[in-house]
Amino acid sequence: MIKSLKNMILIGIASLALVACSQQGGGGNSKKSKTLENTKKAGFVKCGVSQGLPGFSNADASGNWTGIDVDVCRAVAAAVLGDADKVKYTPLSAKERFTALTSGEIDILSRNTTWTLSRDADIGLTFVGVNFYDGQGFMVRKNSGIDSVKDFKSGISACTNTGTTTELNMRDFFNSNNISYEPIAFEKADEVVQAYDAGRCDTYTTDKSGLAAQRTKMSNPDEHKVLPETISKEPLGPVVRQGDSVWEDIVRWSLNVMIEAEEYGVDSSNASSLKDSENPQIKRLVGTEGELGAAFGLDNEWSLRIIEQVGNYGEIYEKHIASTGIMPDRGPNELWTKGGILYVAPAR
Amino acid sequence: MNLKNPKILIPQIITVISLISVIAYFAFNAQVNMGNRGISFGYGFLSQEASFDIGFSLIDYDGSMSYARAFLVGLLNTLLVSVIGIFFATLIGVTVGIGRLSSNYLIAKTAEIYVEIFRNIPLLLQLFFWYYAALRALPLPENAINIFDVSYLTVKGWYVPKFIWTNFSVFLISILASIIAIIFVVKYAKKKREEIGQHVPTFSISFGILILFPLITFLVGGVTLNFQIPVLSQMTTTVFNFKGGVSIIPELISLAIALSMYTATFIAENVRAGILGVTKGQKEAAASIGLTKSQILKLVVMPQALRIIIPPTTNQYLNLTKNSSLAAAIAYPDIVLVFAGTALMQTGRAVEIISITMGTYLLISLSISMFMNWYNKSVAIKEK
Numbered sequence: 001m002i003k004s005l006k007n008m009i010l011i012g013i014a015s016l017a018l019v020a021c022s023q024q025g026g027g028g029n030s031k032k033s034k035t036l037e038n039t040k041k042a043g044f045v046k047c048g049v050s051q052g053l054p055g056f057s058n059a060d061a062s063g064n065w066t067g068i069d070v071d072v073c074r075a076v077a078a079a080v081l082g083d084a085d086k087v088k089y090t091p092l093s094a095k096e097r098f099t100a101l102t103s104g105e106i107d108i109l110s111r112n113t114t115w116t117l118s119r120d121a122d123i124g125l126t127f128v129g130v131n132f133y134d135g136q137g138f139m140v141r142k143n144s145g146i147d148s149v150k151d152f153k154s155g156i157s158a159c160t161n162t163g164t165t166t167e168l169n170m171r172d173f174f175n176s177n178n179i180s181y182e183p184i185a186f187e188k189a190d191e192v193v194q195a196y197d198a199g200r201c202d203t204y205t206t207d208k209s210g211l212a213a214q215r216t217k218m219s220n221p222d223e224h225k226v227l228p229e230t231i232s233k234e235p236l237g238p239v240v241r242q243g244d245s246v247w248e249d250i251v252r253w254s255l256n257v258m259i260e261a262e263e264y265g266v267d268s269s270n271a272s273s274l275k276d277s278e279n280p281q282i283k284r285l286v287g288t289e290g291e292l293g294a295a296f297g298l299d300n301e302w303s304l305r306i307i308e309q310v311g312n313y314g315e316i317y318e319k320h321i322a323s324t325g326i327m328p329d330r331g332p333n334e335l336w337t338k339g340g341i342l343y344v345a346p347a348r
Numbered sequence: 349m350n351l352k353n354p355k356i357l358i359p360q361i362i363t364v365i366s367l368i369s370v371i372a373y374f375a376f377n378a379q380v381n382m383g384n385r386g387i388s389f390g391y392g393f394l395s396q397e398a399s400f401d402i403g404f405s406l407i408d409y410d411g412s413m414s415y416a417r418a419f420l421v422g423l424l425n426t427l428l429v430s431v432i433g434i435f436f437a438t439l440i441g442v443t444v445g446i447g448r449l450s451s452n453y454l455i456a457k458t459a460e461i462y463v464e465i466f467r468n469i470p471l472l473l474q475l476f477f478w479y480y481a482a483l484r485a486l487p488l489p490e491n492a493i494n495i496f497d498v499s500y501l502t503v504k505g506w507y508v509p510k511f512i513w514t515n516f517s518v519f520l521i522s523i524l525a526s527i528i529a530i531i532f533v534v535k536y537a538k539k540k541r542e543e544i545g546q547h548v549p550t551f552s553i554s555f556g557i558l559i560l561f562p563l564i565t566f567l568v569g570g571v572t573l574n575f576q577i578p579v580l581s582q583m584t585t586t587v588f589n590f591k592g593g594v595s596i597i598p599e600l601i602s603l604a605i606a607l608s609m610y611t612a613t614f615i616a617e618n619v620r621a622g623i624l625g626v627t628k629g630q631k632e633a634a635a636s637i638g639l640t641k642s643q644i645l646k647l648v649v650m651p652q653a654l655r656i657i658i659p660p661t662t663n664q665y666l667n668l669t670k671n672s673s674l675a676a677a678i679a680y681p682d683i684v685l686v687f688a689g690t691a692l693m694q695t696g697r698a699v700e701i702i703s704i705t706m707g708t709y710l711l712i713s714l715s716i717s718m719f720m721n722w723y724n725k726s727v728a729i730k731e732k
Contacts, residue, residue, distance in 0.1 A: 095689060099698050102387060123696030124387040145585030153583040155591060157504060162685065163693025167400045171411045183403045184599075185690065186679045195679070198484045199503050200598070202587050243384065 033246035035107050036080065036297065044086045047073035048106035051091045051188065054213040055326040056112045056132075065089045068131055068320050069110040072238045075254040075310045076108060079302040084309035093187055094163045098123055101241060108251055109239040112207065114165045119239075128252040130237040131313075133332040133341060135230030136169050137208040139215065142225050144202070149173075149229045152203075157182040159192045159201035166206050169232040193217055207234045212326045250296045256344040257303045261285055261312035263335055268311040271304055284348055292347060303347065313342065378699060391704075393695050394419070400690055402681045404597050415691050422686035423708060429603050429682065430669040430712075436608035437668060438661075441615025446645075448620050459616070467613040471671055474610055478602035479678045486598070489580060489588040498577050505595035507578035518569040519562060526561035530554040599680035603672065611668045618660045622653035654727050662720035666713045673709075683708060 039045055049057035049069055057067040065087075074084040090106050101109045102124050112134075113119070115127040138158075140146045152174075160166045162185035174181045184201055186192045193214050196204040204211065208226060215221045238255065240248050261267065264282050266274055275288045283289035286304045293300040310316065314335075322328045334340025382389055394416040401411045405421045406428060447459040466474065484503060487493065492500040492507075500507045513519065530553075537548035565571045578593030626649050634648040675682035676689055688705045692698055 095693055098693070098696055102696075118694075119696070122388075124382075141586070143585070144587050146587070151584060155581070155583060155589045156587075157589075162679075163690045167690065168411075168694075171399065171401050175411070181401075183401045184597075184679050185403070185681075185685070187676060187685075187689065191677075191679070194480065194484075199488050200484070201504075202583075202589075 033244050033250075033297070035241070035244045035247040036250065039080055039107060043081065044088045045073055045077040045080065045108065046090065046106045047087050048090050048092045048097060048100050048109040048111055049073075050111045051093060051190075053112060053189065053210060054216055055209065055321045055324055056213070057089070057091075057110065059089075059091075066320060068316050069112060069238070071258075071310050071316045071320075072110045072131055072251070072255055073108055075258060075306045076251055078305040078309040079250065079254050079298060082305060084305075094161055095187060098125060098239075101125060101239060104241075107240065107247070112210070112236045113239055114207075115235045115237055116165060124242050125239050126242050126248055127237055127239050128248055129255045129344075130235040131255055132209060132236040134207045134209050134234040134236055136166055136205060136232040136234055137211055137230055138227045139196070139204040139211045139224055140202065140227060141223055143223070146203075146227070149177075149227055149231070152177070152179050152181075154178075154180040155182070156203060157184060157201040158203050158205055159184045159186065159196045160205050161185065161189060161192055162187055164206070165232070165234065170205055173231045189214060190217070207236070209236075209321070209327055216326075246296055250298070253296070253347060254302075254306055257285060257306055257347050258310065258316065259313045259335070259342050259344045260347055261303075261307045262314040263337065266307055266312060267315055268308050271307040281346070281348065290348065382699070387696070389697075389699065391700055393697055393700070396695075398691065398694075400694065402686055403679075404600065404681055415687075415695070418691060419683065419687045419704070422681060422683035425600075425680070425686075426669070426672055426675075426682040426684075427712070429600060429607065429672050429675065429680070432604045433607035433611065433668045433672065434665050436604065437611040437615055437664070440608060440612035441661075441664075442619050443616075444612060445616035445619025446623070448616065449623060463613045463616055466609050467617075471606065471610050472674055472677060475603065475606040475674055475678060478606045479599065483598040483602050489590055492580070492590075498575070500578055500580075500590060502590075503598065504589070505597045506601060507590045507593045507595050509578065510576040510592065510594045512574040512576055513571070515565075515569065515571045518565050519571045522561045522565045522569065526557045529557050529561070533557070597680070599675070599678050602678060603675055603680050606674075607668050607671060610671075611664050614664045614667075615661055618657050618664070619653070621660075622655075622657035623649055625656045626652045651727065655724070658720060658724040658727075662717050662724075665716050665720065669712055669716065670709060 047070070049065060049067075052058050053067070055067055057065060057069040059065050070087075070089070073087045073089075077086045078084040090100065092100055092106075092109075092111060097109055097111055097113065098119070100106050109125075110131075112132065113127075115130065119125060120127050138149060146152065156179065158170060158174075158181055160170060160183070167183065167185060170181075170183065182201075184195060186195065189206075189210070192204060192206075195201055197218050204214075206214070208230065211226050215224055215226075218224060238251055240251055260281075261271075264279065264285060266282055266285055271286055274282050275286050277283055277286075280289055284292060284303075285307065287293070287300040287302070291300060293302045296302070311319070317330060317333065320326075322330070330340060332341045334342060336343040379389065395414050397412055398415050398418045399411050400418075402409055402418065402421050404425065406424045407421060409417060409421045444459045444462060447455050448463070450456045450459075486501060486503040489500070489502045489504060492502040494500060498509050533548075533553050534550055537550045540546045540548050566573075576592045578590040578595075580588055581591045582588055630648055630652065631644055634644045639647065672682060673684040676685040679685065683705060688701055692701045695701070
């Protein structure tokens with residue numbers, strides 16, 4: 001009798017332990033993100049950026065990074081850690097950027113990277129959105145007499161960055177127009193600018209936003225012009241590692257709420273005052289309705305912090321790209337309600 | 349080495365096993381981690397289309413060819429700049445090394461200053477100097493530096509006439525035949541000198557053969573050589589370029605110059621050490637039997653000095669070949685920039701590509717050192 005009682009107690013304790021374990025495991029697994037845990041432990045978001053591209057990610061003389069790519073990381077920091085400035089920036093060349101991400105040196109790659117199939121599917125990465133719709137263009141000297149890409153003749157020399165979609169698109173373009181060209185590919189954007197400036201190459205090609213940004217670094221910016229044609233699609237956006245879907249969602253939706261905030265007129269100055277708004281979607285964006293944060297394992301003010309500390313997409317664009325003169329005309333990077341193609345899924 | 353002795357055998361076996369297990373551990377670790385992150389491993393990507401063009405290539409290359417072909421282009425470019433570098437480094441190095449020992453104060457001092465300057469500045473900085481400061485100062489094509497109206501030096505490249513051959517293979521065979529003939533002549537002259545002390549003018553005969561054989565192919569072998577001279581053409585109102593001819597890109601020129609000037613300093617010091625390493629008694633004895641200074645250098649000093657010069661110079665050749673990977677800093681499409689750069693970025697296959705690149709450099713270095721060891725053995729004095 002005592003033996004069977006002992007057995008029953010043992011079985012009871014064992015099953016309780018099993019249930020408790022499964023509860024913890026089951027309940028925790030759906031919100032478990034190794035990257036999120038490591039970020040909270042470290043106290044900063046590890047962000048991979050460019051080596052200096054005005055408007056996107058550029059460090060000033062005292063080492064402060066600014067730009068729309070930087071702001072994606074700052075948004076994630078605001079959502080996850082409460083402070084948008086808790087980010088560690090790692091400048092990366094085009095060569096190291098993907099390896100740095102897959103090896104774990106950085107957790108977000110926000111480096112004006114073009115979203116392509118082979119990058120998304122083949123190397124263990126996932127693109128989580130587009131923060132700038134761009135296209136590839138050509139820059140020539142104003143006095144060269146070239147007014148359009150139709151004026152290109154065989155024998156032209158073109159400088160660009162190595163290992164980018166630019167190199168591939170350039171080849172496709174010249175081949176389809178039967179123009180023989182001389183490609184000169186440098187690793188760093190500064191070297192390309194220097195080569196083009198010295199006359200080593202007749203044209204400089206990269207994303208149009210890059211052309212506009214790099215023109216500011218030339219010895220005589222007014223001597224150069226960007227040709228009107230766009231020869232490719234370049235959707236630029238942040239990238240994360242495959243396999244951590246919670247982290248993926250956090251980065252994706254941090255970007256999405258910034259765009260949706262502009263759609264609903266919520267910006268960094270009025271966000272907290274809109275907590276009692278009539279519009280339920282605005283209330284969701286500022287955290288007074290719904291439990292959206294819990295879906296990622298965050299508190300409910302995650303989106304409010306993003307909007308307050310970083311701003312909505314319009315503010316970011318204005319601050320870094322429009323007012324600096326890089327691309328005052330938003331072009332496709334405008335809300336869908338205003339003629340652009342920024343249409344994100346609703347945060348609800 | 350008595351391998352049967354357990355005291356010697358067991359530590360060796362343990363070392364080998366631990367080495368293999370360390371390598372296996374890292375390989376397994378990489379495989380597991382890459383699997384976890386969804387990165388595949390395999391060398392099949394080499395047959396995929398490369399989709400990028402290369403600005404300078406010794407063989408036919410187009411973006412529609414495979415990554416393996418792009419690798420070959422990069423490899424040939426690396427070998428090209430290494431061979432050019434080794435050639436000029438040896439030439440400059442031997443000259444400067446002997447010059448430093450000259451009794452002429454000006455020559456000796458100039459050589460010393462050259463060595464001290466170019467030895468102590470990092471190679472990358474020297475390379476940047478030649479590419480950005482020196483070569484970028486060259487004029488645009490419309491104001492090119494004119495070399496006898498057949499060759500033009502511009503910031504876009506050094507345009508030289510293109511050699512257009514017919515029946516080039518016949519010409520090559522004649523060169524080969526003349527080399528074989530010269531070897532026979534040298535052997536014959538040596539035999540004659542040892543047997544009856546007769547001096548055969550090998551140099552003049554060899555020179556004659558080298559000129560005569562190829563000349564015959566021009567006259568009767570059907571070999572012709574035409575030159576395509578570069579011509580300035582206008583592309584737009586202000587953009588000019590040269591059409592025809594061959595363009596030697598400034599990236600190649602600056603890399604070759606930087607590598608040669610830098611490595612020559614080390615070779616010069618090796619040569620100087622080798623010559624100084626020959627005991628003074630040798631020179632005195634040679635002088636006492638009536639040899640002139642140049643004869644002493646050629647017949648007595650250099651053969652003994654070469655034994656001292658060649659091994660460290662082999663090192664310098666290997667260094668030069670590996671240093672050519674700095675090409676990535678100035679857009680010269682060598683194997684590092686094309687394969688371990690562009691191809692790596694496009695495919696994302698870091699482990700495979702870096703392993704291939706390392707293996708290639710290892711192979712090149714081993715070949716150079718094998719050749720130099722053979723050469724060392726052949727010129728070494730057979731001590732009795």
